[in-house]
Amino acid sequence: MxxxxxxxxxxxxxxxxxxxxxxxxxxxxxxxxxxxxxxxxxxxxxxxxxVDWGACxxxxxxxxxxxxxxxxxxxxxxxxxxxWWGDLTTGCTGxxxxxxxxxxxxxxxxxxxxxxxxxxxxxxxxxxxxxxxxxxxxxxxxxxxxxxxxxxxxxxxxxxxxxxxxxxDCIAIKGGTQFLDISNVQCGPGHGISVGSLGEDGQEEYASDIHVWNCSINGATGGVKIKTWAGGKGIVRGVIFEHIIVNQTNYPIHIDQHYYGSKEQPQAIKVDNVTFNDIHGSCTTENAIVLDCAKIGCTDIKLNEIGITSVDPNKPASTICNNVQGTGTNFLPGNSSCFH
Missing domain, CATH: 2.160.20.10 (Single-stranded right-handed beta-helix, Pectin lyase-like)
Structure with a gap:
């Protein structure tokens, strides 16, 4: 052929x-x-x-x-x-x-x-x-x-x-990705649509010019997110998540710069110019919007027209921000101390 x-x-x-x-x-x-x-x-x-795989x-x-x-x-x-989904301590390691x-x-x-x-x-x-x-x-x-x-x-x-x-992850956007357009994707179950993870073991990585739109995320542990390891180098820039429906999703909107609990370090991947626009639906816990940035900070982060409520009346939805610079208009749950 x-x-x-x-x-x-x-x-x-x-x-x-x-x-x-x-x-x-x-x-x-x-x-x-x-x-x-x-x-x-x-x-x-x-x-x-x-069992029939032969060589790893x-x-x-x-x-x-x-x-x-x-x-x-x-x-x-x-x-x-x-x-392959269970223990890999014997035989092939990946x-x-x-x-x-x-x-x-x-x-x-x-x-x-x-x-x-x-x-x-x-x-x-x-x-x-x-x-x-x-x-x-x-x-x-x-x-x-x-x-x-x-x-x-x-x-x-x-x-x-x-x-x-x-x-x-339904879709994982790894290092070196540029000019990516994702639309009309139904995601769930799974971990959502993710940029990352990036920067493990201090690696230098980048991702830019990413547009995710007109998608739905149902019954997933994650929604739309950016995840980086503490200590990494590089940048994530020019990301737009918009016109997204989330349904019974944990962490519908999430920036996690301490991925897998990695501890704060002097350097981190820079996150800049990220927009979350017109995202509505429900979350399974209080983690509606979590922007957990490294001390280097996330800059030019925009929350526009967000409406996410908790399905659990005992755990009302909340917005948590650490080290975030940007703007927010008409986002629920609100947090007036998010941006500076």
Whole structure:
């Protein structure tokens, strides 16, 4: 397929409907002679059980250096991840990514259903001009580290019109991501839509020009958030979360610069120019809005038209701010001491 240089038709690898295909760890590696390559999945692609995995690998299906790749269809990619979600103290020390795209500029991924990944379901890294649309990603709420979509070191990515519910982030926006647009995504269960985590072990990382809009988050432990480790270096800048519905969600709006309880340090990733606009719904505890910034501070943070109430009358919703500079208009629950 990759060796074809046909100019009139796009080389296509087809998995027909009505069939299940057992596929072990497989890498598709470019560059390809054709400007486009098409993988069409109409049947079910089935991963090995953990006991049959063989040599440890951090990936199941991977595409490397394949530009102009089209992956679509009405089929299912089943990671059979149940045995990976528990204890990993023996054997392989990491959970494999089900579907990895590395250096795949111009990728178009659409239509497929992704279920029960052993780790991340979809991971895009070191790529640009990417479109992901109309995908469904599901794994049980208690499945560990089963992110729906992870984006890292990539530029010009669009994610739209998709349904994601897993045991971790619906979408995780990692370091090196620029110009990302996320819209019309239904998220839940899971940990919400997150920028980060960034800066672990003092790493220098950045993310910028991110727009998340017209999304809903239902029954998740997190809503829209930015999470960084104390001691990291770099910046998160130019992030807009707007027109978001949250329903029975803990931490609907959250900036956490002490991720996993990491202690305050002299340096931290800078968080600047972040807007939370038109976000409404309910939270399961009092944690409606939590902006917990490092001493270096979060600057130019804007809360506009926010209305979040607690579903528990014994735990009324609240807004908590630490080291925040910015503005707030018409946000509920209010906190007049938030901004300075």
């Amino acid at each position: 990759c060796g074809s240089n046909e100019s009139t038709t796009i080389p296509t690898l087809l998995a027909p409907d009505g069939q299940t295909y057992y596929v072990t760890q497989t890498e598709f590696k470019g560059p390809c002679k054709s400007n486009n390559v098409h993988v069409q999945i109409l049947g079910t692609i089935l991963a090995p059980l953990r 690998s951090r990936r199941w299906l991977s595409f490397t250096g394949v530009d102009g790749l089209i992956v679509d269809g009405s089929g299912v990619i089943d990671g059979q991840g149940e045995d 959970r494999p990514t089900a579907l990895l795209f590395e250096r795949c500029d111009g990728l178009q991924l659409s239509g497929l259903t992704h279920i029960n990944g052993p780790g991340f379901h979809i991971y895009v890294v070191h790529s640009k001009n990417i479109t992901i649309s109309n995908v469904t990603i599901t794994a049980p709420e208690n499945s560990s580290n089963t992110d729906g979509i992870d984006i890292s070191n990539s530029k010009g990515v669009t994610i739209s019109d998709s349904i994601i519910g897993t045991g971790d």
